[in-house]
Amino acid sequence: MTVSYREEGVAEAASSAAGRLVADGVPARLAAGDPTLWGADAEAVAAVRLGWLTLPRTSRELLPELGKLAERARAEGLTNVVLAGMGGSSLAPEVICATADVPLTVLDTTDPGQVRRALEEPLDTTILVVASKSGSTVETDSHLRVYEELFREAGIDPAGRIVVVTDPGSPLERTAVDAGYPVVLAAPDVGGRYSALSAFGLVPSALAGADVKRLLDDAEEVLPLLSLDTGNPGLDLGAALGGAALAGRDKLILDDRLSSISGLPEWIEQLVAESTGKDGVGILPVVGAEPNGARDELVVGIDSDDGDVRVEGPLGAQFLIWEYATAVAGLLLEIDPFDQPNVAESKASTAALLDMEALPLGEPVLVDGPVEVYGSTSAKDLPGVLSELLHAVPDDGYLAVMAYLDRLSAFDVFVPDGADFEQMTDAWMAADPATLRALLALRTDRPVTFGWGPRFLHSTGQYHKGGPQNGVFLLITGAVADDVPVPGRPYTLGELQLAQALGDLGALLQRGRPTVRLHLTDRAAGVAYLLEAAQEA
Structure with missing residues (x-):
């Protein structure tokens, strides 16, 4: 398991951070499960959250x-x-x-x-x-x-x-x-x-x-390294993440294109965003994005020579090293990496909404084809709404797309007989809501993230509400054609999904986060219309 720095500024920031950590005896104390590392306010939580080390x-x-x-x-x-x-x-x-x-x-x-x-x-x-x-x-x-x-x-x-x-x-x-x-x-x-x-x-x-x-086995091989002051991959990665964030590079671009590990950035996204996004600070992981060369980016290559930091090793070791590094980054950012104080807000909002006789949907401010627009906008059509959102992102901010939709629906699209893999992929992408992230990213030099709801509520949802006040949010819901009742409960899955979306929307608006909700009155047609609008924004 190796962590190496491939950019001079990152190496300097990491070296400075690691020096402070070593001087405080952090590697040995963390490996021993010392709950006092993150301060008196965090000690009670840390005392019952360090079992992952063993x-x-x-x-x-x-x-x-x-x-x-x-x-x-x-x-x-x-x-x-x-x-x-x-x-x-x-x-x-x-x-x-x-x-x-x-x-x-x-x-x-x-x-x-x-x-x-x-x-x-x-x-x-x-x-x-x-x-x-x-x-x-x-x-x-x-x-x-x-x-x-x-x-x-x-x-x-x-x-x-x-x-x-x-x-x-x-x-x-x-x-x-x-x-x-x-x-x-x-x-x-x-x-x-x-x-x-x-x-x-x-x-x-x-x-x-x-x-x-x-x-x-792979995780246990690196376990003895975690108490060391040098040759400690967890310390090296944590110092890079925390040191870079303190220097203003708090957008973590994860590049795993050459890795034999499948899907690790999505796991890292939850770990880092939910652990560090609180008290107005945090590190924002960005999955599936190309680096823009922006001053606040830190590019980490997983088994890749591209990027500012390279992290190489088998999956079991990657899990352990990223957990250790996240705990170290939290220490450098002076936050508790083991709590999630804002996650419960959306849960409470959802529960309150489900207790109502009817969900408070409100009235759309704009209807463009199969898409209803809810929120504050002066735009006259859907491309204008998307353009407004992009221009609202501050110089140090990001745009988050949050889709409360079926993440497998693109595979329902018609593919002609005899189509090759490239043609099939093109057809799927043209029907996939996640394609919106890439289309919007082409129109801004700021990071664009994408999350499937309610999945992201247990991940980046903490960062959205507890992290820096520099996010702009696009929330997407869709009409349900064939609902699923929940036995023993007074709601269906479709009603629960919409309540979760509205609960999250309310939590964001309550914190003053700029947010627009798009509702697809026909899901397949709405996705196609939305992707077309993104190309015109």
Whole structure:
């Protein structure tokens, strides 16, 4: 595992930061799990959130149990592994399984269309992993309820098809025990976004067929380095992240184009944004973007020679080193990297909205084709709205696109028979809401991020509300044609998704963040219209 600096300014900032950290004995203290590092106000939280430092060893205790679970699933022909989890409960398994090239269906959404795709998979081969640290995550609770009913309607005992991963004593543990579901308890002293090497990362990955022992082996190899003052990749990376941010380079451009690891930037995005974006400061990860050469960018190449910093190593080691580096960066930024004080705002807003007789949708200020515009704008059409948003981004700011839509819907687009891969890719991109990020990025030298809602609420949502006051936000919702009821709850998935979007919108507006909501009255037509408008903005 190596971290190297490839730009003189970054090397100088990192060297200065590392010198201060070493003088304070930080490497040895952090490796030993010293909760006093981040100050008196953070000590209580840190004291119960440093268990990730020993997971490469302590998680080995799970291996026999995981082996039995995986063996039983294979013996019963349960090859369709579905993971219901949000944030730290889903992002790491997604990376692990994609890198190992084993199939895993991840449900980190409340979009009815995306959930229906999972429900259409053959039930006779399906095993569901329900993962929630708190045991009260509304999305995960909804998925569990939907699948329980589906299994029962098919004459399948849910107790033979559902595995629960949660913290000891959580509401989900009690529910699982009462229902007879197998329960794998996670380490309670590990926060969700630091849980890649815990039961949350390992259980679904092992069931899907990934080599989780090797993951732990690769992480354990670098563990002895984390107490060193020199030759410590976690210290080197943390000093670069924190030192660069203190010097004004707080936009983290992640480049993994040459890496054999699949999807690591999305996991890093949650870890860094949710850990550092608070108290008006933070480091903003930008995924899938080309560097603009802006003065506030720090480009990190994962297994790539491009960029200001190069980070090279296997996945298990990458997980551990990025966690360590994020804790170090938090120390340099003088924030608590283990809490998420603003995440609960959107959750509370969503709960309050769901208690209302009807969601307060408001009236659109503009309707352009299949797109309704809500918010403050003087534009006369959709290209004008997008242009206004781009011009509203301050010199040190960013534009965040947040889409409460089906992230797999682009694959529904018609592709002519005989089309080659390039033609298929072009067709998918022309129907993919995520293409909007690249189109808008062409029209500004400021970073443009993209998040799928409600997934990003457990990730960059903390940074949006707790980080610097320099973000401009474009929130996208869409009409639901075929909704999914949530058994035992007075709402559908579509209603929950819209309430989550409106709750997040309210939290942003309450903080004075410039925000516009676009509502697609026809999703497919709306996406196409929106992408066309972005090219005219």
